[in-house]
Amino acid sequence: QVQLQESGPGLVKPSQTLSLTCSVSGDFITSGHYYWSWIRQPAGKGLEWIGHVYTSGSTNYNPSLKSRVTISVDTSKNQFSLKLSSVTAADTAVYYCTRGGWGTTNVVYWGPGTLVTVSS
Amino acid sequence: QSALTQPASVSGSPGQSITISCAGTSSDIGACNYVSWYQQHPGRAPKLIIYDVSTRPSGLSHRFSGSKSGDTASLTISGLQAEDEADYYCSSCTTSNTLVFGGGTKLTVL
Numbered sequence: 001q002v003q004l005q006e007s008g009p010g011l012v013k014p015s016q017t018l019s020l021t022c023s024v025s026g027d028f029i030t031s032g033h034y035y036w037s038w039i040r041q042p043a044g045k046g047l048e049w050i051g052h053v054y055t056s057g058s059t060n061y062n063p064s065l066k067s068r069v070t071i072s073v074d075t076s077k078n079q080f081s082l083k084l085s086s087v088t089a090a091d092t093a094v095y096y097c098t099r100g101g102w103g104t105t106n107v108v109y110w111g112p113g114t115l116v117t118v119s120s
Numbered sequence: 121q122s123a124l125t126q127p128a129s130v131s132g133s134p135g136q137s138i139t140i141s142c143a144g145t146s147s148d149i150g151a152c153n154y155v156s157w158y159q160q161h162p163g164r165a166p167k168l169i170i171y172d173v174s175t176r177p178s179g180l181s182h183r184f185s186g187s188k189s190g191d192t193a194s195l196t197i198s199g200l201q202a203e204d205e206a207d208y209y210c211s212s213c214t215t216s217n218t219l220v221f222g223g224g225t226k227l228t229v230l
Contacts, residue, residue: 037219046123046224047158047166047209060217063121096165105213106156106171113165 002026004097004111012091012118018084022097022111023077030055030075035100037107038071038082040093048093052100053080087118124148124210124222131228137198140225142210143191148220150191154213157186157195160224161206170195197227205229 008020037052051061053071061069070083094113101108125143132138155173158166170186183198210222
């Protein structure tokens with residue numbers, strides 16, 4: 001069974017960079033054909049896809065966030081990470097790391113989510 | 121990319137059936153068969169309930185079904201039960217190899 005766990009600071013100051021890590025167990029990030037994604041949800045609002053990294057290492061990002069987002073993989077730790085720069089209060093949300101189905105963008109596995117608040 | 125369009129809320133009585141629509145464009149739902157639906161209870165992570173337009177994950181109730189016509193996908197829940205009360209989201213891949221979600225629909229079981 002694939003399990004994902006987000007970790008990182010729960011509080012980030014405006015204009016700084018938000019950094020989160022997703023630890024994966026039950027699977028290897030470099031094996032198979034999967035999309036490893038970050039998705040966020042502001043309190044009381046809907047889901048927003050941030051971006052993904054494919055097993056091959058290629059990445060795609062939400063066009064509205066592309067200039068501020070980097071998703072990368074640490075194969076030695078079986079983790080993938082999110083960096084979101086120049087954050088504002090609008091970036092306050094629960095952030096989820098996820099894995100898709102075989103070769104598809106259907107989001108099958110979700111981490112429990114971690115709340116990140118942007119505030120001075 | 122614009123979010124897919126879902127009704128903000130739907131409601132139904134126990135035992136009834138409801139349908140939630142998810143309207144997209146020819147660049148997402150209309151071009152992609154990786155359309156999914158998710159159920160989210162308060163304070164919980166979303167749960168996949170339909171993928172590839174109409175496929176149910178193993179073990180999921182047959183009361184949940186999905187379909188697609190043109191640029192619009194639909195989720196139908198039959199035999200409504202109290203535990204079905206939740207938020208429901210659709211998603212679709214896009215021709216740019218990105219993912220887009222709907223705004224979400226709150227289902228109330230009366």
